[in-house]
Amino acid sequence: MKIDVLKTNGEKLDKKVDLAKEVFGIEPNEHTMYLAVKAELANMRQGTHKTKTRGDSRGGGAKPWKQKGRGTARSGSRRSPVWVGGGRAFGPEPHLYTTKLPKKVKRLARRSALSQKMNEKAVLVVDDFNLKVAKTSSLVAILEKLGLTGKKLTVLVSDITENLFLSARNIPNVYIVAAERASTYEIMDCEMLVIEKSAVKSINEALK
DSSP: OEEOEEOTTSOBOSSOEEOOHHHHSSOOOHHHHHHHHHHHHHHTOOOOOOOOOTTTSSOOSSOSSOSSSSSSOOOSOTTSTTSTTSOOTTOOOOOOOOOOOOHHHHHHHHHHHHHHHHHTTOEEEESOOOOSSOOHHHHHHHHHHTTOTTSOEEEEESSOOHHHHHHHTTSTTEEEEEGGGOOHHHHHSSSEEEEEHHHHHHHHHHHO
8 A cells, every 4th residue: 555755844755655555554453442542541440449438437436325215216327427527338349440452452453543534534654753842833844844733643753853853742643653663542642643654664664
């Protein structure tokens, strides 16, 4: 599969780049993409939620009132979930949400996500993002020339340079990601997928 390569000024290069059909041209498997995105979002959760049960609540050493004769319900502890200030019944406890997927499923999900973006014509290959200075305005100017201003972008690069990282960190909805480590969620969670030309080879080799 051949695709045009754009310079940072918006002009096309004479030579096109080859995208592996096994990576960018398969029938997207929606279920594997769902599993991969679900697993990644679950793995991002801290799982530190906690409420006090009756065993953690303060008080409860003495019986609040006598068993009989008051015409009210019997109670043996102020820590009961029934009363204000008591513990919570069946409250959340800290636990891990970690989900692991087989390597083949994760690779198929990434290939499916890339192919889905190709089907949507939401893939753009740029010659080089090697910025000489760390200036947000420089990267903003490049995005304007490429017609990407205001869009949510995932930029896949072969190497995240310091200048590129510093230039992009203040631009809303522009995420710089190392191509070899790009997840299904990062590929899907954008309007346009921008790939640096040098990163295409590593993607083809990693997922072919």
